[in-house]
Amino acid sequence: MTRKRVAVLISGRGSNLAALIDAAKAEDYPADIALVLSNRPDALGLARARDAGIPTAVVDHRPFGDDREAFERALDAELNARRIELVCLAGFMRLFTPWFVGRWSGRLLNIHPALLPQFKGLHTHRRALESGVRRHGATVHFVVAETDAGPIILQDSVAILDGDTEETLAARVLEVEHRIYPQALRLVAEGRASFDSADAAKNAR
Numbered sequence: 001m002t003r004k005r006v007a008v009l010i011s012g013r014g015s016n017l018a019a020l021i022d023a024a025k026a027e028d029y030p031a032d033i034a035l036v037l038s039n040r041p042d043a044l045g046l047a048r049a050r051d052a053g054i055p056t057a058v059v060d061h062r063p064f065g066d067d068r069e070a071f072e073r074a075l076d077a078e079l080n081a082r083r084i085e086l087v088c089l090a091g092f093m094r095l096f097t098p099w100f101v102g103r104w105s106g107r108l109l110n111i112h113p114a115l116l117p118q119f120k121g122l123h124t125h126r127r128a129l130e131s132g133v134r135r136h137g138a139t140v141h142f143v144v145a146e147t148d149a150g151p152i153i154l155q156d157s158v159a160i161l162d163g164d165t166e167e168t169l170a171a172r173v174l175e176v177e178h179r180i181y182p183q184a185l186r187l188v189a190e191g192r193a194s195f196d197s198a199d200a201a202k203n204a205r
């Protein structure tokens with residue numbers, strides 16, 4: 001088995017990154033974390049990557065101003081330089097243009113802290129509590145141009161308990177995230193879950 005070369009894109013603490021790094025230690029895991037890339041030079045997750053001996057790169061979005069595609073071309077160059085085959089977004093707080101999404105279509109995964117299609121966007125735990133739903137969770141999906149809307153690879157849920165706060169709920173959902181992201185990446189790396197946007201467009205016609 002040749003392991004797929006994976007880049008994990010982060011902006012922050014990188015706990016999902018840590019879960020993916022741990023999973024990839026198993027001999028039979030079909031993916032290697034070959035690059036950790038951050039748009040923020042101070043992201044805590046970069047230190048986790050260095051501790052694990054994984055190459056890191058920083059592409060700061062700020063010098064690019066409003067030119068999102070120029071930022072993405074710089075990202076793309078880093079990914080290609082490392083011969084990356086799959087990209088996992090893990091708390092990467094930048095939205096992509098259709099150009100980047102098209103380039104990486106079917107090879108770009110994201111984790112979202114809600115049971116999509118519920119609660120797209122930010123502050124998902126607060127919104128779940130406010131809405132009165134009894135279950136909440138996390139979803140790994142393929143990225144498409146529309147935010148948090150791509151085909152779902154895996155999701156799992158937890159019960160919302162009386163007395164839950166945004167923090168207690170977030171902590172329980174985070175455990176779900178750490179479990180399902182490595183599982184979802186395994187499915188994609190082994191070719192057992194796939195998404196072809198050209199086929200999807202044909203079927204929609």
Ligand code: GRF
Pocket residue numbers: 010012013014015016017045090091092111112113177
């Ligand atoms: C996670 O809740 C993830 O679902 C969301 O951002 C958070 C990142 O956390 N997209 P971490 O950096 O992986 O700890």
